[in-house]
Amino acid sequence: MIEARGLTKRYGDKVAVEQLSFTVRPGVVTGFLGPNGSGKSTTMRMIMGLDVPNAGSATINGRSFHDLNWPLHEVGALLEAKAIHPGRSARAHLQMLAETNHLPLRRIDEVLELVGLTEVADRRAGKFSLGMGQRLGIAAALLGDPGVLLFDEPVNGLDPDGIRWVRNLLKGLAREGRTVFVSSHLMSEMALTADQVVVIGRGRLITETSIDELTASSSQRYVSVRSPEVGKLREALEQQGAAVALEDDGSLSVRGMDAASIGEIAGRLSVFLHELAPHAASLEEAFMELTEDSIEYRGESALSATDGGAQ
Amino acid sequence: MSVITVPPATPRERSLPPGRYGISGLLRSEWTKLRTVRSTLWSFATVIVLGIGLGALATAETRAHWASMGLGDRLSFDATRTSLIGVFFAQLVIGVLGVLVVTSEYGTGTIRATFSAAPRRPLVLAAKTAVFAAVSLVISEVVAFISYFLGQALLSAPATNTSLGSPGALRAVVGSGLYLCVLGLIALGLGVLIRHTAGAIGAFVGVLLVLPLIISALPSSIANDLQRFLPANIGSSIVSLHPGSHNFAPWTGFAVLAVYAVVLLVVGGILLVRRDA
Numbered sequence: 038m039i040e041a042r043g044l045t046k047r048y049g050d051k052v053a054v055e056q057l058s059f060t061v062r063p064g065v066v067t068g069f070l071g072p073n074g075s076g077k078s079t080t081m082r083m084i085m086g087l088d089v090p091n092a093g094s095a096t097i098n099g100r101s102f103h104d105l106n107w108p109l110h111e112v113g114a115l116l117e118a119k120a121i122h123p124g125r126s127a128r129a130h131l132q133m134l135a136e137t138n139h140l141p142l143r144r145i146d147e148v149l150e151l152v153g154l155t156e157v158a159d160r161r162a163g164k165f166s167l168g169m170g171q172r173l174g175i176a177a178a179l180l181g182d183p184g185v186l187l188f189d190e191p192v193n194g195l196d197p198d199g200i201r202w203v204r205n206l207l208k209g210l211a212r213e214g215r216t217v218f219v220s221s222h223l224m225s226e227m228a229l230t231a232d233q234v235v236v237i238g239r240g241r242l243i244t245e246t247s248i249d250e251l252t253a254s255s256s257q258r259y260v261s262v263r264s265p266e267v268g269k270l271r272e273a274l275e276q277q278g279a280a281v282a283l284e285d286d287g288s289l290s291v292r293g294m295d296a297a298s299i300g301e302i303a304g305r306l307s308v309f310l311h312e313l314a315p316h317a318a319s320l321e322e323a324f325m326e327l328t329e330d331s332i333e334y335r336g337e338s339a340l341s342a343t344d345g346g347a348q
Numbered sequence: 349m350s351v352i353t354v355p356p357a358t359p360r361e362r363s364l365p366p367g368r369y370g371i372s373g374l375l376r377s378e379w380t381k382l383r384t385v386r387s388t389l390w391s392f393a394t395v396i397v398l399g400i401g402l403g404a405l406a407t408a409e410t411r412a413h414w415a416s417m418g419l420g421d422r423l424s425f426d427a428t429r430t431s432l433i434g435v436f437f438a439q440l441v442i443g444v445l446g447v448l449v450v451t452s453e454y455g456t457g458t459i460r461a462t463f464s465a466a467p468r469r470p471l472v473l474a475a476k477t478a479v480f481a482a483v484s485l486v487i488s489e490v491v492a493f494i495s496y497f498l499g500q501a502l503l504s505a506p507a508t509n510t511s512l513g514s515p516g517a518l519r520a521v522v523g524s525g526l527y528l529c530v531l532g533l534i535a536l537g538l539g540v541l542i543r544h545t546a547g548a549i550g551a552f553v554g555v556l557l558v559l560p561l562i563i564s565a566l567p568s569s570i571a572n573d574l575q576r577f578l579p580a581n582i583g584s585s586i587v588s589l590h591p592g593s594h595n596f597a598p599w600t601g602f603a604v605l606a607v608y609a610v611v612l613l614v615v616g617g618i619l620l621v622r623r624d625a
Contacts, residue, residue, distance in 0.1 A: 086467045087460055088624040103467045106368040114464055120457030122385055129384035130461075136377040137465040138369050177461060 038063055038216055039084060039185060043093030046079050046240075053079045054240040056093070061218045061235070063184070066211045068231030068248070069220035072328050076240035077220040078116070081189050085114050097185050109138040109181030115188045119170035123163025127154055127173050130162060131180060138181055148176040167194030175206070186210060188219040192226060204230045224321035228252075238328040252323045260296045262289040262303075263312035270308050277302060288312065369466055374475035377466075381458075382449070382479055391445040392487050395438045395528075399491035400498065402434035407499035414507045427509045428520045429588045431499020432492060435524045436583065439531050442484055443552045446535030449480050451545040460625050469620045477536060477613060484532045489525035496521045516589040516598075523586035523598055530605050531556075531579060537612025540620060556580055579605060 039061040046054040054076040061067045071077050082088040084095040086102035094101065097112050105111050121130045131145045149155045152172040157165070162173065171194055178186055188207070192200045207230055211217045221227050227234065227248070234251055236243040244251065264270050267289055271281045279294035291299055296315045303310050318326075382388050407430055414422070453459040466472050496512075503509035510517045535552045542548040556579060563574050572594045575581050582601035585591035591598060 082460075082624070085460075085464050087463055089622070105467070107364050108369065108467060109465050110364050112464075116460060116464070117457055120461050122381075122452060122456045122458050124385040124387060125381075126384065129380060130458075133377045133380040133384070134461060134465045136380060137373045137462070139365065139373050 038098055039095065039187075039218055040099075041080065041084065041093070041095045044080060044083055044090050044095055045092040046076070046083060046088060047091050052240055054083070054090075054237075057237065057240065057242055058093075059235045059242060059245050061216055062233070063216040064211060064214050065232040066207050066217045066219060066230055067233040067235060068227040069218060069235050069237075070222075070224070070227060070324055071220075071237040071243075073222060075237050075328075077237065078189055079240075080237070081114070081116060081187050081218075081220065084187060085112070085116065087116075107138050107181070109134065109140065109183065111181070111183050112185045112187070113178030113181060113183040114186070115171070115174040115178045115191055117189065118167055118174060118193060119162070119165065121162045121170070121173060124161055126159045127162055127165075127176070128158040130173065131177060134177055134180055140181055144180060144182075148179050151179065152176040168196060168199050171195055171199075175203070184214075185216040186218065188217075190221055191219060192221065192223065200226065224319070224324050228320040236324065236327055243327050248320060251327075252318050252320055254323070258292070258318045259316050260291045260294065260299055261312060261314045261316060262291055262299060262310065263287070264289075264303065264308055264310050266308045269306060270303060273302050273306055274299065371471060371475055374466055374472055375479060377462075378475045378479040382483060385452075387448060387452070388445065391441055391448075392483075394441045395445075395487060396491055398441060399434035399438035399488075399528075400495050402437050403431045403495035403499050404434075404502060406430050406433045407502040411503050411507045422508070425508060426589050427500065427503050427507075428496070428514070428517050431496050431503070432520060432524045432587045434495055435492065435528060435587060436580075438488075438491060439528055439556065439583065440553070442488070442528050442532040443535035443556070444549055445484070446480065446532035447539040447545060447548040447552060449476060449536055450539030451543060451548055454543045455545060463625050469625075470617045473540065473613065473617050473620055477533060480536055481529055481533055485525065485529040488528035488532075489522070491528070492521050492525040510589070514589075519598055520587050520589060523602060524583075526602060527583045527586050527605070530602070530609050531583075533609040534579070534605075534612055537609060537616050540616030541612065576601070577604065579608070 041060075042058050044054055044057040045052070057076070057080060069077050069080070079088060083090045084097070084102065097105065102108065102112065121127075127149065128145060131148065132142065135142060135145055146155070149158050152175050154169065154172055154176060157169065162170070165173065171191060175188070175191065178188070191207075192203050195203060204226070207217050207219055211232075219231065231248055233245075233247050235245050236251070262270065267283065267287065271283065271289055274281050274289075274291055274294065277294065277298070279299075280292040282290045282292075284290055296313050300310065300313055407427075410425070410430055417425075453462065462472060463469060496517075500509040500511070512518045512521065534555075535548070538548045538551050542551060560575070560578050560580055563571050563578065566574070575594055576596050581595050582605050585595040585601045586598045591601075595601065596604060
């Protein structure tokens with residue numbers, strides 16, 4: 038269990054994280070979402086005791102990180118890819134970490150095997166690809182078999198196979214009853230991995246909810262309608278209170294009315310329907326809507342971007 | 349609207365070992381860190397080669413020109429100091445190494461992995477300092493003793509040489525090893541304060557080589573009072589049989605040097621806690 042209470046971090050005049058409170062429960066994967074620069078990494082560093090908050094506190098299983106008796110046994114974190122001396126081998130990196138917490142050295146072979154780095158364990162890490170660096174970071178996080186895990190953008194630099202591997206790993210860790218807190222700007226990835234989400238923007242909490250609730254509550258749900266008589270149908274739907282937009286391809290996007298009602302109205306008007314397709318909002322759309330006001334660095338076409346919340 | 353039901357959290361059975369992580373694990377960890385990067389091995393090899401090699405070169409050169417040296421030069425010749433002259437070159441390498449022990453962790457991000465495993469930062473600094481001090485002291489003393497014996501052997505008659513029994517000789521040999529070690533700790537302290545390799549090495553070289561130039565440009569009444577506080581002058585006093593009149597006595601100088609190291613490391617430790625990693 039991770040609890041943040043009123044976490045605040047300022048860098049000079051700039052507020053990175055403000056009055057942030059949330060709870061990450063064990064047994065599920067909790068996604069940590071927010072546009073770039075919204076304070077995700079800063080929050081994770083404060084939880085790990087690396088950055089000192091200006092106000093508020095974060096606890097792991099009810100205790101401050103600094104008070105943990107055996108930190109590696111209790112929390113594992115992947116905070117940045119390739120946080121390793123390029124001249125040191127993967128094995129030596131894990132060994133120097135293991136020794137701080139009196140972990141048996143055979144555990145190093147176990148985690149190397151788990152992340153698939155056994156064959157390159159004695160090679161200098163400077164030669165590692167970004168993906169191998171991520172795997173080594175994950176190995177380091179799992180070293181002490183901790184009950185609480187934090188991952189900051191764990192799939193960065195991984196190929197599709199690697200991404201699926203991380204997804205299954207995170208789900209498996211949660212199933213074992215661990216607390217799994219993972220940040221990402223890849224909304225599609227989070228939709229597949231996370232059960233719960235903590236969404237922040239400009240360092241403030243926007244919502245703390247489940248993925249299903251997040252997408253269900255989005256106004257981005259709509260029904261796509263095609264008909265030879267769009268003009269007539271549109272007029273009728275708007276009279277009934279729906280918000281209707283004519284798309285470039287000649288279809289109508291109807292919001293605020295479900296497919297059944299639209300079908301019935303069309304029936305009463307004797308208007309043929311060529312398509313009547315409800316669209317659930319994607320997590321990405323729900324996310325964009327929530328964070329629209331809090332995007333720090335906006336590109337020209339930010340709102341029509343399709344590759345996730347980050348510009 | 350469907351509400352997801354979160355599966356009940358199944359708390360994992362966790363049995364933590366008794367006690368708490370501490371200095372013993374950190375010492376082992378720092379030793380692993382030190383010996384598993386090639387730059388450490390190369391740097392210590394350079395300390396050994398420079399330290400011993402330049403001392404041998406200086407003494408062999410003196411012996412070769414002994415016949416052409418004037419009487420005054422022969423009388424003022426300090427065989428001990430000449431054989432230990434390599435120390436003044438090795439000190440730059442050991443300083444770079446002391447800086448790198450800390451700044452390479454910041455530069456590569458390893459420091460965050462370290463503090464995620466052991467959040468009590470002063471304890472980490474203590475372990476790092478102890479391991480580096482032990483290793484550099486052993487190597488420095490080995491360099492000092494080999495340089496000394498090799499140098500005295502090369503200074504065969506008619507050149508004058510000394511033995512460890514000569515007044516001040518043992519002090520100079522042991523002291524030059526200690527001097528190198530403490531300089532390494534000063535560099536380590538600068539690394540903790542500055543955190544960037546180039547900046548910290550710049551500061552170290554500045555104190556060792558540039559500061560003396562600045563002070564010597566001052567009026568001699570002031571310069572004479574200040575010079576004795578310079579690490580380079582302290583080193584010179586430790587390594588010579590007869591320290592200059594403006595210098596501290598060898599062990600007094602060494603104590604001043606040790607105070608520099610302690611102050612830097614204590615301030616570094618305080619900042620280490622206050623600053624974000």
